[in-house]
Amino acid sequence: MTVTATYLDDLGRVRIAFTGIAATVDYATVERSIDGVRWHQVRGAETVPVVGGAGHADDYEYMPGVANRYRVRFVDSAPISYVGTGTAAHADNAAITPGLPDGLAAGDLLVLAVGTTRGAVPDTPPGWTLIADMQPLWVFQRYHDPAAAAPTVTWTGGVAGDSMSAVISAWHNGAQGNTPMNGIVNQTAAQDITTPPLTIPADGQAVFLVSWKASNADVAVPPYEFELRALASTTGQSITVSSIPAELNVREVAYGGPIAVTGGIAAPSCAVIWSTGSRPTQSEETVTVTPTASGYWIKNVRRPNLNRKTTVIGVGDISRPSRAGVFDVAGRGDPIAVTEVQGSRRTSLTVRCATVGEADTLDRTLATGDVLLFQGDGPECPVPTMYGVTGVVRQYRPSQRPDSTVRYVEIPVTEVAAPDLSVFVGTVTWADIVNQFATWADLIAAEPTWSDVLTIVAESDVITG
Incomplete structure (x- = not known):
């Protein structure tokens, strides 16, 4: 990904151009700041189209003679959606490295669920954020970086015979966070896992449910509209990861709906539930230029x-x-x-x-x-x-x-x-195209691609005539 800012003296503008943008990005939004604290939307650059991984915006209202900082945010407007689950990892009192899911794209939301049967505590892997500590269940999140390898989970404490487990699931266009969140600890041994309630604050959010049980499991069926995404089971414990698709617009999950478990024995359990919406920005880049306007x-x-x-x-x-x-x-x-x-x-x-x-x-x-x-x-x-x-x-x-x-x-x-910021136009309109080119063939000969068309500077008498 490359983002540049260049002053062009033809019309007194700063051109912010970007290339190498991921195919999942629908549009970019460009803001300007002088002090890096207060940001202002660049006129006409709230939803800059990304075509073929590239696009640009022109800023005519820059501050001349000083450094102008531009922040470009790349947005994928698709709803949050499930990608997949990697291979679970298990060990006896040792570090574990769960596999990453297949089909990942840069910026996908990764959810790492970790469990153990005794008193060991996992160390937070580099780059990950702990969002739930329900010992013996922990949940971490991060955005996928293609340059980052699968995490190795190490432990503080632990003795021989401790069972360690971890599994990673992924969602495309999911926002990192855990608000709202609710949890429950079921100390009484039971075959099924009682789950906590949750009120979801808005439509378009996916609901996540992660559980742990002190017993292995052959089959787990989550309640309500939840769909099972992962079942990581080994001797002495099992972890499940489930979610409700965002497009169902579920706004309330009632208390007590059990995760029905087949296999293993009755045992204590715990569960944590939260919701999140689409990630507002897939990635963000900043670039600085000092416009040297003369005149x-x-x-x-x-x-x-x-x-x-x-x-x-x-x-x-x-x-x-x-x-x-x-x-x-x-x-x-x-x-x-x-x-x-x-x-x-x-x-x-x-x-x-x-x-x-x-x-x-x-x-x-x-x-x-x-x-x-x-x-x-x-x-x-x-x-x-x-x-x-x-x-x-x-x-x-x-x-x-x-x-x-x-x-x-x-x-x-x-x-x-x-x-108002709603007042803007490009350097060329359809009226200009009609007036400046007699036929489509003339346009194609002069401007071979749509990107070329967007950079046309129409004659002033065409616009005002």
Whole structure:
């Protein structure tokens, strides 16, 4: 997997690109941060398509001149589903290495159930997290890393004759965690295993039930909608792992439904139950870039093809109108004030266009009437950065010579709130495709793949025409 962030000066954007993404990933989401603490969704990058293991997003609202950190999260929207169970491992007072299930993918949720017949305690394997300690039953979790081998479970304590067992089951797209969780210890010897209740907080969650019994077992049948995933049985103990599929949307598991056990003898037992939903993020990568923009940008986040880098030669005074009221009161010398926050900033910019064509292009950018991003080249830029709308735009010639092509454009600006994140578009639309290419053959000749189509920068007159 490779994630890169590159500043592109063509439209004033940072391109966050990724390749080598797992086939199970449906989309990516991209966020930006300056301090690594507060993260902001990149406009138009909440659900970036992943096609052929690759994709990209463009950020036009970066902070110029400083390090911008981008966090890319890769999401698999499929529900949690059972993958398989590996070979159980058993030993007499010795380390054990249970087998990993077949068919694993990176990021699959692994559940390791460990049991013993006496006082030994398992050491937590590197990379695993203990989620349940019901001695003599322990449950660990981790996300599968293809580079990591099957865990070897070692022990603290133990004597000859102790029976040690472990088994690993796996679920695709499962979230690691154990909330909510409930457990039960059945000290009275019985053939079947009484199970604890659980209230599941939301639809779409899988329910897990792991049990231990101080006897071997030939067959185990879990209660309710549970499906048996593993039965690890040896002399003196047995472990079962069961789950309810997420798509059943079970919201309540009643107390006492027994795991029916065939074989072995009546013996004490225990069980633990919990639920979890789909893993919100399959993996996460961060990358940092410092955009080195030169010049002052006027950007349209709805139509980024209209973004223009300009030469600002004048900045008016910055004012904030008052919205407070001052009222005289009969019989009092001092008036009273009704206060309110001041209005937004107002200013004006004067932009120099070297040619008539450049002035016309800037005019098309301003003519949309959209909220624009006026963006400087860094924190110390003397021209303010703000979202704003324009007032009456005036274009004039600084020289009265008839052959002069230089134009000055005076732009009054009133600061406004940034457009909602739902306002975005790519650098090309279907309307642009229809207008720019006469036939499908022309499009294919110019842009052989859909990825190429997505990188087209449409002409500004096509968008505004």
